[in-house]
Amino acid sequence: MWIIYTILALLLVVFTILPTIQHSHWVFRVPEFAKIQVTYLIFFTFLLGLFINTTEPIWYYQGFLLVLFIYHGHTLIRYTPLYPVKKHKQRHKSSEKLHFISANVYQFNKEYEKFCTLIQKYNPDFFMTMESNGDWEKAMRPLEEKYPYQHKVTLENTYGMHFYSRVEIKSARTHYFVADDIPSIEVHMKTGDGFSFVFFGVHPPPPSPTEEETSKERDGDLLSTAQCVKDIKKPVIVVGDFNNVAWSRSSVLFRKTSHLIDPRIGHSFVSTFHAKYRLLRFPIDLMFHSEDIFIKELKTLENFGSDHLPVYCEFFIDHHNDEQEELVETATAEEKAEAEKIIEEGKEEDGDRQSVVTED
Template identity: 25%
Template sequence: MRYRTDKFVSVGIRPWGLLLAAAGMVCISTVAGFLGRLWWIFELASHFRAQYFLFLLASGFLFLIGKRRWPAILTGVFALINLSLIIPLYIAGPFAHSGDRMLRAMLINVNLSNRAYGTVRTFIRSVEPDFMVLLEVNRIWLDELQTLQAVYPFSRASPRDDNFGIALLSRIPFERAEIRHIGKVGVPVVVAQFKVDGQSLAVIGTHPVPPAGRDYSEDRNQQLDELARVVGLQEGQVMVLGDLNITSWSPFFGDLIRTTGLRDSRKGFGLQPTWPTGLPHFWVPIDHCLVSSGIAVHNRRIGPHIGSDHYPVVVDFSVESRKARRGQRR
């Protein structure tokens, strides 16, 4: 009896062809991520550098085992390109001198549809932040958090029934706090001015729209531009806490950093992805804490799952003292 071997050959070839096609698409996406200014979809491709790196690393290893030299080299090169964008997050930058008073800030996108009110309250009590920015809060959320008022008596909020309600809760008094509206859709931004050991600290909470289409992408970018102008109006040191709906690999995030002079608090602490909690293979770091040059970040971490599609962000920091700043100028 004769057996046909073409089916066995095709089965043997097909996995390599599929792997090569998939690796090719990831290589194309790697390049597309650098072209985000040309098309909003290209900009979306910039957010998955960690996934690209891991997939290309695994693909290159398989190609190497399979003695497919050129695919192994190609995937290796593109894996290194993505790795070069990730490594800086693990390298500490030029930080400010530590201040006399350690503070803790927290950012939570509670998720408007989240009903785990008790879980969120318990987490806040366990972390004990000095102040926090809460996103996607409506009137129900504010009512559920009323039990924290004795600990956080100072607040400014703009509750909404869409995804853009915002609140600032603080245990330390602020000199002033206001709600501003930015962008065409008038997304609220909370701006508060604190005094820390006699020095000014501006805290800005924000939540630009997600880039779900060309128009929304343009709106988000406009809101980031207006956010930069708000930062420029502040006195003293500045901290921005927000779900910016963008990762640090987007060219528009780079614009925000260059325009404001702020730095990413993740420097030295790694990727720290925050969204979406239910899809770990697609985790991306879109919840940010940006700080000015006079703020020393001592620790930054991601909190546990609290019912939201975002993980909380907790940052321990201090404001550089005047004495340390005078010493730097000598």
Template identity: 30%
Template sequence: MIVEWILRGLAVLTATVSLLPLIKVPHGAIRGLAFPRQQIFWLCLFLLVAALWAGAPVWVTAVFGGCMCLQSIYIAKFTPLWRRQSVRADDALQADNRRHISVLTANVKMSNRDYPRLIHLTQRVSPDLLIAIETDQPWCAALSEALADDYPHRIDLPQDNGYGMQVFSRLTLGEVETRCLLTDGVPSIRCTVTLRSGALVRLYVLHPEPPVAFHDTKGRDGEIALTGMQVAQDPLPCIVTGDLNDVAWSTTTRRFQRLSGLADPRVGRGFYNTFNAFHWWARWPLDHLFHDPLFQLLTMQRLPKIGSDHFPLLFALALGHAPQRVDQLEEACPDETAEAVEMIREERDRDRRPIGDDWEEKAE
């Protein structure tokens, strides 16, 4: 009897945490529940087996089975069972390295002071661009001293609030803009990158605020949506990368794809979970790269730990000559665009400190 009542309670709990993210309320207490969809799926599978073994009521087993199905609707896209969104580069593009660009994105965790691990990793994989997130002045100094000879082009944006960033590039950077899109103290970078072929592409680097239980997510959601709108108007083929503090299957990320028209190379390939590097049982994909359909994918890898709570990601793309068809991608409807515009306007009118701007100080 006790086991049955425990299973009843767990059925109500799993149904609640599975259904709440369906409510399109931009608040961390709701949006954060969408992060552990993989974990909830496996938990429900275990509980379903336990319920069948214990002879629990039919509604209990039905709830566990229904929650599994609901979670699988979101996460199945990020398995090899799904059709891939990013096209694999053809032989001609693979051979033409003048049209290649490789990007290593790493959230270093500002309080992590193990600089050599990222430096040695960068030197080993030798990307065209290194994008370091959460860099403060000591991080910028350490990376600059070690990598300056190999990476002559650099954008330094150190901050001591966990929102700093730095870009190292072997390729020429131009039209550099560093701006706080919505919230003071939460910067982003936009610039052009000149490929070896001479072609220009646009790079956007983001690190919006994380969702927390005591605050709404309008800052994060608005910044991601605004970037999507800017990408849609950009005449150059675009790459958007960084720690988006959002999972690949969320309402916010899917809206970003509809607004921008960019492809997610994870779809049809794998989760490539990057956070939390410290806990194998609680990981989800927070670090991303989205690309214009003109690009074709060469490689994508999650790299070893660097002392941070995030794993680094390495992407290599080739700029094609004609856009590839991006399956499963819809355009944003007028109501969705209007809703995003209103959220952006509201967030711009607020005067507040960035969420978690003192977390890394406490960690030290």
């Protein structure tokens, strides 16, 4: 048992140290996804140490594990109801409540009917799909009668995006910030009660041994979106499969550069991937919003066959409530320079993607 305990303790140290090294290679970036699991494993290993009889100085190890637990817990507690945040009531000057669904459908998932049934069940005002190709577009055509406003980017490389809305779309465009095969969408909308807002949908490539070797394109794409968003004067929501976690360095830079708020703080992790493995589920489908957008509910919905759980959000817009201003953080001069450098590195990176991808 002592050997198992020692191996676990050493692995936990490695998984704690690697993400602190600001290198773009996936070896350093992937471990930060598992901060929740690492924290649980630290606690389990600490409990295991209480039952070990050995002549080794185990209390040194136990003390070190306790320090690691506090280190990770200090970050994670912000994304739980234990972290105090102000609750906001909807007032008569605000917009009507709106709700949407964001879903990475997984291009090779053939459970089209399950997804359409989910949309019909929750009846969102608008919804976005990622990894949606020509087959998915065809499968979603029956929904178009109810959602007459659309913006479609149909691709076969697992980066297609489709947006459907009952709320009027005033204008829409597709951005290709760092690569000509990785789209982001910008949709300007106006509600029936006269409130205008902007919806951004993003889905950058992940750093992983099977996809991109580094996080350069991901981070460059996200920070390009952040720079675009910060100059928009309307209420803004940015949603999508970020292939990133909220506590990573690049996510913090995104939040500060865009001047947006992370609604998970004081709420919950809202973990989405992998949908089939609860113990290995990471919160990588993120959302950020401007200070005049107020979140009523943010949660995952049931699995419809994808490797991601869909995200459901209910919100309202209130231009007269300034209670969220204090939640907005802005980047320092050094952080702005860092963001610019990351964007340039992302544009220079040549991702190895095919125009058509087949499932292995």
